[in-house]
Amino acid sequence: MKFINFTVVKFSVLLVLGILTAYFLPITTFLLNYLLLLLLGVYGLWLWARKQLIQNIYFGVATYLCFFAIGYFSYQMRMPQFQPNHYTRITSENTPTLLQLKIAQTLKPDKYNLKYFTTVNAINGVPTNGKILLNISKDSLTKFVFPDEMLLVYTPILEISKPLNPHQFDYSSYLKSLGVYNQLRISENDILKTKKGSKTLKGIAQNLRAGIIEKLQNTKLKTDERAIIQALVLGEKKDIDKNLYDEYAAAGAVHILAVSGLHVGILYIILAFLFKPLLRWKYGVFFQAILIVLLLWGFALLSGLSPSVTRAVTMFSFFALAKLFNRESNSINTLFLSFLTLLIINPLWLFQVGFQLSYLAVFFIVWLQPLFYKIGYSKYWVLRKVWAIVSVTICAQIGVFPLSLYYFHQFPGLFLLTNIVVLPFLTVLMCGGILIVVLTSLNSLPDWFAEMYNFLIEGLNGFIHWVATQDEYLFQNIHFSTLKVLGAYLLIVALALFFTKMNYQRLVSSLLAFSVLITIYIYDELSTSTNQLVVFQRSKQTLIGYKSRQHFMVFKNDSTKNISDTYPIKSFITAVNINTYSEEELPKLFRYKDKNILVLDSLGIFPNHQITHTLLLTNSPKINLNRIIDSLKPKQIIADGSNYFTYVKRWEKTCKLKKLPFCHTAKQGAFPIE
Template sequence: MLGILVSLQLALSLKLSVIITLLLLFTLTITYFINRNQFKQSIWFGLTCYTMILSLGNLSMKVHNHLNYKHHYTYEYKISESKFSQFQLQILEVLKPNSFNQRYVAEIKTINGSPVFGNILLNISKDSSLLNFQVDDKIEINGSLQELYKPLNPHQFDYKRYLENHQIYAQIYSQAKFISVLSTKKHSIYGLADFVRQRINKSLQKYNYSTSELAVINALLLGQRQDIDKELYSDYVNAGAIHILAISGLHIGIILFILKWLFKPFIRIKYGRYLTAIIILFILWSYAVIAGLSPSILRAVTMFSVITIGMYLKRPYNIYNTLAISAFILLIFNPMILFEIGFQLSYLAVIGIVAIHPLLFKQLKTPFWFPNKIITLITVSLAAQLGIFPLSLFYFHQFPGLFLLTNVVVIPFLGFILGYGLLIFGMALIGVPKSLLTDIFGDIISLMNHFFKWIAHQEAFIFKDIPMNWFLVIGLYLIILLFTRYFISKSFSRLVCALVVTCMFQIGLFFNQYWYSSRNELVVFHKSRHSMMSKKSGLNLQVFHDLDSLKLNLDYNIPNYRVGSFIKQIDYQAIQNVYRFNQKQFLIIDSLGIYQNISFHPEYIILSQSPKINLNRLIDSLNPKVIIADGSNFKSYVKRWTETCRKRKRLFHYTGEKGAFILKED
């Protein structure tokens, strides 16, 4: 992991990375043979080994980075020019559609007949498309590659960076009339997996499950969440149950338990243990492929594969080593998975369960069987939540207060639901007609959805907009780690370390508050068709806008800014025409275009609502240093203003291209 992180900072070529790794491997081999028979060990073998593994992480990043290969499409096509061309694409993944487009991840095969490779984001207008492509479909499309959209407002989710972490560096917007289908044959393992999922879904349709029931069945058993609507997904998130919809160790562990029971008779035959292990591994990995090979699935299947091998070959296994082996294998084959939220939370949850659950259970266990089962559910949930708590706050800025109730009620029945669901899948595939058995499964899923909806609507127990940064995340994990070590083996020195780090964390909180309270700034946000700006004074924020109450409640710009800047109080006001910040004057010229009666010369002009003005005359009259156009203006006006400012050598800032305008206090 450290080698992968280091590679992001080092501009080493692929060739040089290979040479360094081979030299370190050669050195490691020599030090091994020198040190293996020595009674007194030196540090050189261990040091060389660590350095070689560090270099291996760097090499893995270089090998898997598409931009290191000359036949990547970015070397053949200048994305900034957006030249109209002919592309041959192969669909790799079907994404969740948005309000306007069907969305896919596709690989470019040719550009104007020239062979290339590389992944792009394909957007096909819903208004013009009756096509629903599947994995492995090959299409020909006429259009142009466009740059990915960067975040335009502060503390906004960086979707461009997210896509680049998935080796996607451009996108195409198109319509059905510009697309022709070349082939629909399935030839890759992902295409065959998609075919199996589509067949299962088609077979389930005769059972008349509702849209929400079918969406949850797909997520619960196939790991596909594209069809879950926003409201239902939000219910699962707010109830602290989103992990149920992500196939993880719980799901794979239950499947392994079922398989172990089914293949128990095989152990009695000759070489039965080896045969059983091979069959179980084949089934687990086949299921992982069908379920889409998400980070949590990969982690779980890799980990349980190691456990299966140890179990059937009668070899001891350590859960920490098993986790390390699975992470190492995954990062060798896909180092970018390290930056997946699912990968990080999945491993942290398991580490939390393994490290903290035994300590909690030891303190709470009773002599009775049934209470101990309830206590186990509670302690496992608490341990997993402690493992992911700091990082989930950093990514999602909220905490579900009723997660214990959710897990205690649902987890005991999840194994039954999964087993029942697999049975329903089998019945659907062999053509068993609709019956009471299939209806009951739909009712169970519907009941689960309604339960989580009820939990999610207990808003008093959902703590939202919790500010968090990397400093606080690291501090919280250090506190959890050191107190866990203390309770594993109590000693005075460990207690002192834990308490010292806690005190340092509290000091850091005061410094963190001082840092944000001493930073004042003015922000002109980008908001399509509207104007919005803010003045930050310490931990207080004044927001000026022209939105109605409904649109203001649906807007994420201010909540994102509030959390990212640790704002405590917000005051909303209507847009004014004149502002003063940092000894500088701001003048807003709206659709009325009135500025002739201004008695001062503002350094900054903000154009909003497409004012019909002569910009040359305005520059001559007011002589501003910077002209800002927000998202409420027509693009044709912005284009004309850009050209005028270029000729008049005035700084021009359009929020739709350069992002929000931010002026910090000197």
């Protein structure tokens, strides 16, 4: 399939390049004005070139530059510094402010707080815009707040904390990809006034979903089974038990718990089958496409218009409309048209994991599945259907494999078995789940039907549990860098093109891609083989890690055994490509790169006349730091997370007077000793 000849594919690539350029090379407002003038010049060139009878290279160059510029400016203009009314330009952090908020989205709560995305409509009476994360203490709350509700609060705007240990999940960067740059932490006492705001489509969808979930809680559905149906049909995952969710992830079936292209695709097939009789009419194709699109968006509304389902429904809406105009042969063209449209609407979606995985999976299914299907074609109907599921699963897994390793660092070896069983089962569960939701909404769900659905979900969960317990088939803690992702996709595309049409040029390209991937692996081994000593941040515990090439040793001050699978060690081991691991009791003195590192614990005993480069304070020792500094003359002092904050503040003042570098890991994060 010569998909690269499709114009929309080229436009999409240029748009993505523009967005990525704006992400990695942001500019100031001053330069942006000059680039806008340049864009107008390019647009003028395009207008001139398109009027020529015989098109030349200038028309093509101007067109591509326009799409590159659209990507660049659409991303750049969404940054707070280019929005004059954004709340970050009107107020400063940590200063109490009168804020008028509107609840935009309800999030999964943590142990202590209810969480919401809100829009900041005004600050001290000045109209503003921009999204902010709102945390409301559970202990203080007597009534819940709902989407589209308005709140008047008086509280400081706070920074979203960066991770305190290396290679940890950066929640602040994740929120920035959603357009959220700050947070609020309040109790109910900080809410001065509440009122109903103007209704929005997304707010109506979320409140409708919340009402259905409340009704589901009063049915015969069991807790785990109800959580699964909420995830399958309503896109609500917050009630799924963590252990159950981890089992689905280990079995390679976690994708069925998030309403996405898979669920929308199944629903699309079901609707196309139900409305097939319409094709007998003269305008039946038109009515079928319109009904399918309307019902798909109704399903999106029912599931709360989450980003994943909105993407999927948009994608399949384009497929439905393409079918209406007899454009089925250009599936990749249609796919990229939806991709282009969504990124023009919101370029920030490009940096969301779900967006990346969903489009890669569908792209490889559309591209490679016909080839795989021909290879395993059988004259027997049952075998053809089984092979169709297998080929779709393999193609989707090929598409997302490198990126999944990069983000999740694990690979479920039994994914094929899981999907062969689950995918046919999922169609039944989707149909039954939608029926249950509709009947529950009408207050007419029969108990026998709920109990039958309980039985089906219990069977699915039992199978998932069995697969997840096959530990030898779950490959975890796999190091996979950005370069490896790029190299892996280069090899996958080269091999796919070679097996599509075998010739000498494509064989050479495949061998070159394979050589590039091997080179990347060698480079990664060399770049991660350096030595390193790190004082980690962990509350009430001292952890020091020593990395020597591919071996990692952890020194700790308690008797806890094997903490390699706990925070913050697990992600560090994976990120720096560790092969062997060990643990030792924390010594009183380290020697690293000809530097002495003295560990001072709660006893506060230190040697006299010991030349010390770094002094590490642990477990709140009762010491006279002035006297220790005069005696040991350290070059720097570190206090880890095992110390009382009152002690740390006193030590910090002392070091400031002595003009001595001081680091508190609970505030500044893990400290690498050079």
